[in-house]
Amino acid sequence: MAPKFIMMVGIAGSGKSTKAAEIAVQEGAIVISSDTIRKELYGDEAIHGDNQVYQTMEDRTMIALRGGASVVYDATNVVAWRRKELLDKLPAGVEKGCVWVNTPIERALQNNEGRARHVAEWVIYRQATQLEAPTEGEGWDTIRIHTYK
Numbered sequence: 001m002a003p004k005f006i007m008m009v010g011i012a013g014s015g016k017s018t019k020a021a022e023i024a025v026q027e028g029a030i031v032i033s034s035d036t037i038r039k040e041l042y043g044d045e046a047i048h049g050d051n052q053v054y055q056t057m058e059d060r061t062m063i064a065l066r067g068g069a070s071v072v073y074d075a076t077n078v079v080a081w082r083r084k085e086l087l088d089k090l091p092a093g094v095e096k097g098c099v100w101v102n103t104p105i106e107r108a109l110q111n112n113e114g115r116a117r118h119v120a121e122w123v124i125y126r127q128a129t130q131l132e133a134p135t136e137g138e139g140w141d142t143i144r145i146h147t148y149k
């Protein structure tokens, strides 16, 4: 079976990592997460050396997919051209699915308050402003909108 690449999209606190863990179990996929990599590289999930983080995510994604493993790619991924740029690099034959965790900002802010790691509120507002809804034109085989319950 062809490996799958599943990208999470959503603002901080929307519930991406929660949903990503569920999907990984269903699909027998590994999760590649920007927060885990920040922690590995800098010892802290809150430090954003973004280029190094995203390069590491990409490198690991390519290794996994080439080896036949499916990947759930867990970062905010709110900007369309960045999503497309990564999709265009994936090995041929990989099934490409997008899961947009479309949570209202009020709820995301509440979720963010309710957990140990707090992202600054202005960062969440900025992400909500930047967010571009995923479209087929980016190269997805499937786009799912996960409505927060």
Ligand SMILES: Nc1ncnc2c1ncn2[C@@H]1O[C@H](COP(=O)(O)OP(=O)(O)OP(=O)(O)O)[C@@H](O)[C@H]1O
Pocket: 010, 011, 012, 013, 014, 015, 016, 017, 018, 019, 035, 075, 076, 111, 112, 114, 115, 119, 148, 149
């Ligand atoms: N469906 C849900 N119902 C109730 N609580 C939820 C749900 N989904 C997520 N949460 C809670 O909301 C908080 C944020 O969720 P999560 O960490 O999955 O968000 P995230 O999108 O991964 O955020 P970030 O981009 O900052 O990593 C967590 O405390 C989580 O337990």
Ligand SMILES: [Mg+2]
Pocket: 016, 017, 018, 035, 074
């Ligand atoms: Mg997360």
